[in-house]
Structures are given as C-alpha cells and as structure tokens.
Amino acid sequence: MEYLDEQLLALKRQQKRKQYHSLETGFYIHDELIEFERVIIEPLLLSIMLPTTFVTMPQSMVKVKYQSENRPQVIKTSLDTRVNFTFSLLSQPVKPEQIPTLAKQFKTVVQRINPANVFYDLKEDQTEEQIPLCWFDYKGYAVDDQVYYMMYVTPWGGNKLLHGTFSCRFKDKDEWKEAARQVILSLKIEEGDVKL
Numbered sequence: 742m743e744y745l746d747e748q749l750l751a752l753k754r755q756q757k758r759k760q761y762h763s764l765e766t767g768f769y770i771h772d773e774l775i776e777f778e779r780v781i782i783e784p785l786l787l788s789i790m791l792p793t794t795f796v797t798m799p800q801s802m803v804k805v806k807y808q809s810e811n812r813p814q815v816i817k818t819s820l821d822t823r824v825n826f827t828f829s830l831l832s833q834p835v836k837p838e839q840i841p842t843l844a845k846q847f848k849t850v851v852q853r854i855n856p857a858n859v860f861y862d863l864k865e866d867q868t869e870e871q872i873p874l875c876w877f878d879y880k881g882y883a884v885d886d887q888v889y890y891m892m893y894v895t896p897w898g899g900n901k902l903l904h905g906t907f908s909c910r911f912k913d914k915d916e917w918k919e920a921a922r923q924v925i926l927s928l929k930i931e932e933g934d935v936k937l
Contacts, residue, residue: 764790764927768920771913775920781931782815785830786898790927791817798822813905824909824917826924831902837873841865843894843902844875851892857882868928872896876925878918880911887911891918893925903928 762768764777777790798806798816806822807813813827835843844863852858863877876893889911897903907921 762919764920764923770916770920777924779927779929780817782817782828783931785815785828785903786931787828787903788929788931789826790924791826792819792824795819795824795826798825824907824913826905826907826921828903828905830897831904832900833902834900835896835902837896840873840875840894840896844877847892847894847904848877848879851879851881855881866922866926868895868926870929872928872930874926874928876922880914889914889917891921891925895928898930 767774767776769775776793778793779788780791780795781788795817798818802822803812803816807816813829815828817826817828818824848860848863852860859880861878861880864875866874866876868874872895874893874895876891878889878891881888881890887910889909891907893905895903905925907917907925909917909921
C-alpha cells in the first residue's frame with residue numbers, strides 16, 4: 742500500500758511540473774510553487790524575472806561569499822542564500838557576433854582556474870528582446886559542497902558587456918536548470934544612466 746501511495750505522489754508531482762513550467766505559471770521546485778516577477782536592477786539598467794522571494798544579498802554577506810575583489814556588482818539571492826543570480830556590467834564594447842567567442846573564452850578561464858570543474862552545455866540563445874546571449878553550465882566546487890553554475894554573456898546597451906551567473910547546490914541542478922535558463926533569457930534593457 743505504501744508503494745502505491747508513493748507512486749501516486751510521484752505522479753502528482755510530475756503533473757504539477759508539467760502544469761507549472763514557465764516564468765508566467767511559476768515552477769514547482771522541491772514541491773513548492775516558485776512564482777516570478779519582473780524586477781528592475783537600477784544601477785545596471787536592466788530588468789529580469791526573478792522569484793518573488795529573492796532579495797539583494799547584503800554587502801556583509803557578499804564579502805564573505807565572494808571573497809575576490811572582482812565580485813559581482815549585484816547579487817539576488819534566495820532567503821537561505823543557496824540560490825543566486827549575479828550581474829556585472831563591464832565597460833567593454835562588444836559586437837553581437839563576438840558573443841560566442843567571448844563565452845568560450847570565459848569557459849576557458851573558468852576551466853583554467855579549476856581544472857576539476859565539469860562542463861556540460863554551451864548554448865547560443867537570445868533574450869526576449871532578441872539580444873544575442875551565450876551561456877554555459879558546469880559543476881564546480883565550494884568549500885563544503887558541489888555547486889551548479891550557469892554563466893552567461895551578452896552585449897548590453899551598445900557599448901558594454903553584461904556578464905552573470907546562476908548558482909545553486911549541484912544536487913538541486915535538475916530542479917532549477919530550466920527555470921534559471923528562462924530567467925536569464927528574460928533580461929531586458931531599461932532606460933537611464935548606469936550607476937556603478
């Protein structure tokens with residue numbers, strides 16, 4: 742009887758995952774419906790769909806989690822800080838056709854920093870506004886855990902390069918991968934002046 746109950750629960754989970762599989766409907770992640778909303782990240786003149794519960798990581802925590810001086814400019818995080826989206830705007834003019842080459846160069850750098858990283862996909866894509874974007878994903882290592890990363894690059898505002906990452910515990914990769922991909926592709930340029 743317990744086996745039948747487990748099968749029914751698994752089928753219900755599967756049905757929910759089929760029903761909730763976009764930023765508009767939300768995603769079922771760890772049996773919880775995660776809803777998304779468009780958030781403006783003012784200093785970088787961008788907006789993006791993020792989980793409604795995500796917050797800007799406090800600076801005190803940023804310095805602990807990202808010890809390098811080259812830490813991301815903006816980090817949006819889950820309340821337990823296990824799931825993160827990072828954003829950095831670089832003053833580097835880049836043409837759309839250069840994005841695939843840049844993504845490969847970023848991948849090479851990440852590989853050189855830690856040859857133990859395990860790489861998966863490297864994809865060319867487009868944002869909702871038809872801006873070319875390339876991303877790749879890999880398994881990396883933290884002090885006490887394995888981490889799943891999705892890193893992306895895209896030209897931004899004509900004379901800049903937007904670079905960012907998604908990260909979560911590696912064991913949560915299958916729960917988050919499609920949601921993270923859709924979040925990254927939801928990037929939109931906002932009007933105004935960049936305030937770095």
